[in-house]
Amino acid sequence: MRKLLLLLAVVLASCASVAADPRYTVVKVDLRTEKLALFLNDDTGVAFKRFDRLDAWLKAHGRQLFFAVNAGMYHADFSPVGLFVRDGREEASLNLASGAGNFFLKPNGVFLVTDDGPRVIESSEYPAFAKRGGVRLATQSGPLLLRHGALHPALIPNSDSRKIRNGVCAIGHTAIFVMSETPVNFHDFALYFRDVLHCRDALYLDGTVSALYSKALGRSDFVRDLGPILGVVSP
Structure with missing residues (x-):
């Protein structure tokens, strides 16, 4: 756990x-x-909607939330618009x-994790x-900002x-999450993934509702209620 906190702090400083x-x-x-x-509902089927509620639920189950972002688009009842695979x-x-x-906005895309990585x-x-099997988690969103560069x-x-x-790409075994801190258009957002982070495939997760949780930064954004949430948690 200490390792992850240090990792997040170092990565954030390095990228900046x-x-x-x-x-x-x-x-x-x-x-x-x-x-x-990947998270959506608690044990009773009620959507978490907020990072603090997810954090509290995890603590009640003896786990910790270290990092989280909203994970794609959702309907009025907070259910995902597209593919949602949780725990396989x-x-x-x-x-x-x-x-x-x-x-x-085709092509759209899927962020997924298998035993081979993200x-x-x-x-x-x-x-x-x-x-092929082995998909541990998957969330669908759109548009696909980058495809093969x-x-x-x-x-x-x-x-x-x-x-x-906010959006996501993957290089090797590393998932790279990006949150804009000022308003940005799609084109510039995609260029940041390609030209600065050197990603070849990148997926837009959402805008306006975009939010980030980081224990290392003492940050827990709340813009509006969320649907699917991706989070780094203790085992």
């Missing part, structure tokens, strides 16, 4: 100095040594439908991963649509 960009907070989670989990069990199915809004993939690629074709340079946004 290397990137020289105060617009972003970056947290790297090495899944060979840290446990990343699929609780919401893959959504390949067409529709309005960021989630349906991955960001295009949504239509997920069934092949599911057939290329920006999503709908992202507009100099767009005036600027929001607080």
